[in-house]
Amino acid sequence: MSARVLVVDDIELNARYLEILLCRDYYDVVHATSGPGALEILSDTSIDIVLLDVMMPGMDGFEVCRQIKSTPGTTHVPVVMVTTLGAPEDRVTGLQAGADDFLTKPVNEVALMARVRSLVRLKHLTDEIRLRAETSAELGVDQGSMTISDGDALDGNILIAEEPGFSLDLLQKTLAPDHRLTVVTNGDQVAATAGDGGFDLAILSFDLPDTDGLALCGQLRSMARTRQMPILIMVEGFQEEMLIKGLDIGVNDYLMRPIEPNELSARVRTQIKRTRYAQRLRDSYQKSIALAITDPLTGLYNRRYLSSHLKKEIESAGKSEKPLSLAMMDVDFFKEVNDTHGHDVGDEVLTQVADRITKNLRGIDLACRFGGEEFVIVMPDTEGAFAYQVVDRLRRQMADDPFVVSTDEGVLHLTASFGVTQLGGGGDNGDDMLKRADTALYEAKDNGRNRVVPLLA
CATH class of the missing domain: 3.40.50.2300 (Response regulator)
Structure with missing residues (x-):
């Protein structure tokens, strides 16, 4: 197991003994002779575990351990105290300072190396999780x-x-x-x-x-x-x-x-x-992960997730020989909402649209924000005719129920247009379905909006 061990001991002979044990199992060993020296190494060197003496001049091992465990960048680094102190109260003091173990000299070599292996494994797992969390921070996750x-x-x-x-x-x-x-x-x-x-x-x-x-x-x-x-x-x-x-x-x-x-x-x-x-x-x-596949405004899945999910649904439909339908929806005259009332009101509308879509779907259906004011609904095990009925019900609700928004009037009356298609045979794929639904959607808009237009393969 490749790992870097920091040995902290002011007595050269003790440090050399531990170094021989560790090098025998192919560990990389770094040596510090004082508490401040150990903290300096930890501040700029990646260390997987610390073997720490207690009785050192100046800063003792208890204080070194407290500082290691209270510093965000090193709080996850395992610390094993290896010392001549053996009284129960010393063990408790070390553990309360944050030590992961407290071993009394002379140590059992086999037990020490087993403890090192165990804690290094844990450190490596924690490092992997920390790396993913840092990636999350770079993506803007709180x-x-x-x-x-x-x-x-x-x-x-x-x-x-x-x-x-x-x-x-x-x-x-x-x-x-x-x-x-x-x-x-x-x-x-x-x-x-x-x-x-x-x-x-x-x-x-x-x-x-x-x-x-x-x-x-x-x-x-x-x-x-x-x-x-x-x-x-x-x-x-x-x-x-x-x-x-x-x-x-x-x-x-x-x-x-x-x-x-x-x-x-x-x-x-x-x-x-x-x-x-x-x-x-x-x-x-x-x-x-959630941030990568969901739309932050509406909470619906995003276009990236749709691409992967639709591919899997098409594969599943092919194996089970069951139908699969898809609808694309666009809020009519949405640009006028933004131009007249501002983007905050536009966001209120989109959030309510997403809520209405979700409430009109079954558990197996998937709703995605495709971009701007466009939404896509994937309906497994659904014939095109039934999909038409589902989205037409949603269309009527959009038209009949005003949107409650932050304007002087307090409400907006809006409609939506839909294009619906069903998976065809002969190598029909997700891109084909999206193109047909988009074509049907624009036909709905060209024919007066607030309507559903089907287009089969």
């Missing part, structure tokens, strides 16, 4: 706030899989004040419950009776509904080999028994923050 605060770690929806007893009581007592908990007590319930719940985090015991913890984690990673859900496992000290395998198959974090409540809280907060950060990035990307 990103909202991408900053993660302490409040983002609260009110998590958490699934707990643990046997009844002291450990479960501790989990509930520690987490219930700040989160919503769902508890299952056997492995058979986990996958079904997780798939239905929309959870921010799953906390799984590896000691559930008659349950293979690794297989269960693999199952959750293979299900579409739970693939992105963070998994935190609880293991005994003698289960280190299972822990390492778990990290390699996609487990996000772990707790060693006996569970320390403050460490539990800190690790849960870290996972929920990361989940919500990733979700914000994904939401931004989805907005960009």
